[in-house]
Amino acid sequence: MNNNNYRASFYTLGCRLNQAETSLICNTFKEKGYAIVNFGAATDVCVINTCTVTEQADAKCRQLVRQVLKKSPDAFVAVVGCYSQMGAEALRRINGIDLILGTEDKMRVAEFIDVPHKLPQALVHNGRISREAFTISSVGNYENATRANLKVQDGCDFMCTFCVIPFARGRSRSRAFWDIQREALALVERGHKELVLSGVNIGTYEFEGKRLLDVIKMLESIDGLERIRISSIEPTTIPEALVNHMAESEKLCNHFHIPLQHGDDAVLKNMRRFYSINEYVDFLEYVQKRVPDVCLGTDVMVGFPGEDEQAFENTRRLLDALPFAYFHVFSFSERGGTPAVRMADKVEHKIKKLRSETLRVLSSEKKQRFFTAQLGKRMRVLMEERNASGLYQGFTDNYVRVAVESESDLDNCLLDVTLLGMAEKHVVSGRIYNRQPAEYMRDSVTVSV
Ligand code: SF4
Known part of the structure; x- marks a missing residue:
């Protein structure tokens, strides 16, 4: 079924692995024809991928779920992931959740939603977790990210x-x-x-x-x-x-x-x-x-x-x-x-x-x-985005955050940069060294310290 009149939004709590999984889940909704909207915008489905690493993480999950239910009372709310696996009973007590999926089933959340209509009570799956090797058969959705x-x-x-x-x-x-x-x-x-x-x-x-x-x-x-x-x-x-x-x-x-x-x-x-x-x-x-x-x-x-x-x-x-x-x-x-x-x-x-x-x-x-x-070295920087100071920033392969001045759009460009000084706390200022491809030749590369 192609649900292309429906919208879906996503929120991730916790670790990098959860982020990876939300991106993969997001793609499964896209493939079903959903329009992906920003979290907080009006939506038909909201998927919250949860974390249970500390008591605070549990509390944050419950708080976030309540906020979503208040803001979007008509949206189909699916709560998935680690807290759904461990804290399904506590989640079940929150009225308005439609689907609670633990670790084994969370990647298939889109398959559980035929038409996103509210359910009288939450459907819960948080049983045994497989020990077998796995496949995912999706491709992470990282439209707004470089890495x-x-x-x-x-x-x-x-x-x-x-x-x-x-x-x-x-x-x-x-x-x-x-x-x-x-x-x-x-x-x-x-x-x-x-x-x-x-x-x-x-x-x-x-x-x-x-x-x-x-x-x-x-x-x-x-x-x-x-x-x-x-x-x-x-x-x-x-x-x-x-x-x-x-x-x-x-x-x-x-x-x-x-x-x-x-x-x-x-x-x-x-x-x-x-x-x-x-x-x-x-x-x-x-x-x-x-x-x-x-x-x-x-x-x-x-x-x-x-x-x-x-x-x-x-x-x-x-x-x-x-x-x-x-x-x-x-x-x-x-x-x-x-x-x-x-x-x-x-x-x-x-x-x-x-x-x-x-x-x-x-x-x-x-x-x-x-x-x-690291100052004084020349390193390759994968440029990601313009920061609040208007400088273009990215990371070296040894994870130093580097910012350069550039009028051009440098998104996703891998450039040789000389590291010159500290631009601000935890940000090094740099000067583009190779200035390739040709369109960067016109860049202003004065250093902001
Ligand atoms: S049990 Fe937890 S802390 Fe220890 S290695 Fe595994 S995931 Fe890491």
């Missing part, structure tokens, strides 16, 4: 004691190699020059003997694809061969986001992480030696049960000492069904807040230091 996400994997078998993801998203499973290639080709055909590989635990990718490095090599062979970026990868899943490949590859970005989670061995052990601080530090040293310009990012958690002043201080010092360009800071949040809920020595909310703020400030300083260390 496109490419989902390669889902779920996780690691069972860290604080994490609800293995329950919300199921066990680790990989996308068929050929299905990744099919979507990648289609995305490149649409003009995307950079693809960001996403998943929950992408280092565990395995499909018919192919591993993550095979996926990367396959993508590198696609003409027109200039960059491949790994989004986040667990430290114990990165083979040296992948680091060595990054050192030599023209297309694999010099960027690793490797979750550390904590800087104290006793806490790491209670988190059930499978490495010691020394092992992590040795590995990071190896990465930096092989890929000197690499941008290293990490995730870190504050307030895990048993994190005393000393354990926190160990974390702060380690983060300061290691060559990180930035870190994402999370506060421990009790998630039902995880072992950490039963652990003693809980950390008070106000202490978690203070520690979190301390690390955020440190991360900001480190990013500024990393960016400053």
